[in-house]
Every structure is written in C-alpha cells, then in structure tokens.
Amino acid sequence: MNCITYGNGPHRAVFLHGWFGDAHCFKPMLQGIDPDRFSFAFFDFRGYGSAKGSAGPFNLAAVAADAIAVCDSLGWAQFSIVGHSMGGKAALRTATLAANRVQRICAITPVWAGKAPLDEDTLGFFRSAAEQLDARQAIVHTSTGGRLPSYWSNGVATLSTKTSTSRAFADYLESWALDDFDDEAAKLTNETLVIAGRHDAGVPEQFIRDTWLKRLSNVRMALLPESGHYPMDECPLILAATVSTFLDPSHVT
Template identity: 35%
Template sequence: MKIVGEGANRVIALHGWLGGSECWGRVPDLIDRSSFTFAFIDYRGYGERFDQEGDFNLSEIAADTIAAADKLGWQEFSVVGHSMGGVAMQQVWANYPDRVLSLVGIAPVPPTGVGMDTVTRQLFERACTDADARRAIVHFGTGNRQTDDWVQNTIREGVAQRSELALQKYLRAWADADLTSILSGRRDIPILALFGEFDGALKEDSQSSIWKKSYDRVKTQTIKNAGHYPMDESPLFLVEKIEFFLKKYEEM
C-alpha cells in the first residue's frame, strides 16, 4: 500500500484490470498533498500481493479495502476506481455503506458489468496470458491514437503487477458483474463518473444513462484528449476533476 499526502480528505484508490497500484501514471505526483491523503492499494494477485491467495472477486476486494482503511485508522473515506476498480468501488459501498463517503470512477465499469460479443470476450480471455491481446485491448481503449511504444510501455509497467490466475478470475468478476439487485433501494451516494473522449468502449454518451438509472446523485463527465487511461493521457485535468468533486460532493 502506497500512501501519498497528509490531508484530511481520505481516499482509497482501486486500480484497473491490467495494472496494480503502481499503474496510476502521474496521479500520485499531482495530488494536493495538503488537502488529501490517498492510499493506493493492490488487489490479491497484484503488485506487493502478487503471491497472496484468494477468491479474486469483487466482494474480496471490498473486504480488503475495508481492512486497508482499518489499518490506516480511517472510519470514513472516499473511493476512486479505474476501470475494473470502478465496479469494485461500488461493491465496497454496497457491502459497507457506512464507511464510504463518495465514489469517483475513471473509465468505470458500470454496475451492470460489460456485455461483450464472443470475439471480444475471447480477446480479453487471451489477454490473461498473451501480450499481443493485451496490446490490442490497450490500442482499442485509447482509440488507436497512441504509438506502439506508448502501448508497450503501458503493458510493461503492469506485467509484473499481476498473476495470470488473478487476471482470469477478475475478468469474470468485472465483466459479468451485476450489482443492480444489491443496489436496489440504495441509491444515495455521491458519484462522479469520468469517461475518456476516445475510449473505445466506455464513453459518456453510452454510459451516462446506465449510471443515472442506478444512482440518484451521479454526475458524468468526459475527459478531453484521453481514452481509457486518463491517468497517463490527461493526468492534470483528471486530478483537477477528482479533487474538485471530492471537496464539493456534499453539495450534490
């Protein structure tokens, strides 16, 4: 677990499927450390927890997030989640609503999971073990705008961050997620959902209605000049939007 800042606004950051706690680009360097304290954690099977056994599902991530907060002495906190972390953050709130103040999703998987056609699902399944498949996913996620070197560096940064078994099980967890039943009647949590302008799959115009159907206090917004990885593509703008929301969410 990596701690950045010493501010009163406490935030736990949940990473995406293809990277661990070290795959947040420049975000840790840009945080307003006097106002915020961020805890960047790894899931089981990733990073410093690479060898830790587990079920590798969303409820386990939620329980481990609470364990991390307890270790830090945080009774209440907000959660920021990227991609898979976007549905994991919802599971944290669903399971522990008294602990979570607000949610910020970055290219977040919605509460309904992500429906894929057969070809796309097979691509993601191959990506658990195949670097070419991972490159194809990152290229698609960034709107085929980034260079091969950029994509390769993104993949290389995360390659030592995750186990193949974890990737396989977490893929089923986020892609096939359906939190709608457990969220029924529990809609009152401030949420900011941020989507990259060039994301190949999760764009604001297609995702906004899904989020607003599930939650009453949700705001969606597009991150300009970014795809699925705004922490690498537009980090200054991303951090500005996150911090502004976390300081103002009580006004929603």
C-alpha cells in the same frame, strides 16, 4: 495489508486500480494533488504487485473487503473511493458493503455493476489476454481510441504481465465482466462522479449514460475531451484537478 499512502490532509480516499494496473498506476496524477488537503491510500489487489503471491480469491468481492480493511488499518471511519475501470465496479461493490462509511464515489472510465455488454467473440478475445501479450496490447490500444503510440500501449501491456499473475488476470476478468449486482448498486445514494474519456472505445460515454447515470440517483459525469480509457497517463493533471474538486468541493482554487 501493505498499502502506499500519500498526503496527510483531511479528505481521505482509497484508490482501486484497473485490470492492467497496480497500486502505482495513479502516480502520474499525484503531481497535481495537494498533500495538505488529501490523504490517499493505494493497494495492490490480490495477485498483483506486492500481493502477487496471494492465493486469492481474485474477484471484486475480495477487492471490496480488502479496501475496507485498508481503511480500517488506517483508522479511517469515513472515506471516499476512487476506482479506475474494473476498480470503478469494485468501488460500487465496496460502497454496497459500507455505504454509511463511504462519503463519495469517484469512478474513472468504469465498468458498471451489471454484466459487461461483451459478445462471446469479444469475451473470448479478452480471455486470451491472460496468456497473450499481443491481445493485451490490442485492448489497451483500442480502448484509447487507437490514437496513442504503440510503444506506450505495448509498455502498459508488458508491465501488466510483470505486475500480475496470469491466473489473477484471468479470474478478475470473469468478475468484472460477469458479476451482476446491479440492483444493489442502484440503491446507493452516495454522491458519485463518473469520469469519462471522449476517446474511450472500451467504456464509451454513451455506455456510462445508459448505466451509471440512469441507475444511480446521486450521480453526475465529467467528460475529459483529451482522454481515452487511461486518463492517469493521458492527462494526469486534468484528472488530478477533476478528482480534487470532487473530493473537496469546498476548496477555492
């Protein structure tokens, strides 16, 4: 499986992108990541980027299987998982399949393992985003608190239409919004950090408190006051520092 790697350090992590992202979406934060401390792997979900021609399936179970396969291909017996948005839910699914191999889980503005609390109108609007660029832009704009330039949110939306197929985009929505493995995820004891954005209207701080923090036994939250749903773009160096400290807590800056 194709993947992008960064660094050659002892702390290993596989990164899982979000609905609008791809393997390159974490690149802005790498300017703050020490390659001698960390080894990171990034891969495209089926239907995205270098895997755009894949036949699927386009769901989080496939993402989890592929994440484990990537780590196997790199010879990683132990690894951490970092996931953004729907990638956070995929990180939980990965950990339920390989709990003894996963050292830490870092979930960035993530949806939870249960069904997303979307009413029928909102779910319908999200479904329309598979074919409608303006719906994609509206979702990105709203999830960052409506405070960032529309030029940027339009760019994120437009890029997503180029890096993923509409079929994959549509199918992943059904998986991250409707899959429910809450009971399995709640049994996880892996050390977990959930990174929330103060301006995130898509995955608000209170939602994270009501799900991740209540359901997991070994979890804490870091709140980024500068960020909405996309801290990789909104405050990449702050995100890099937060992730680095969690993945390598023994390091003294």
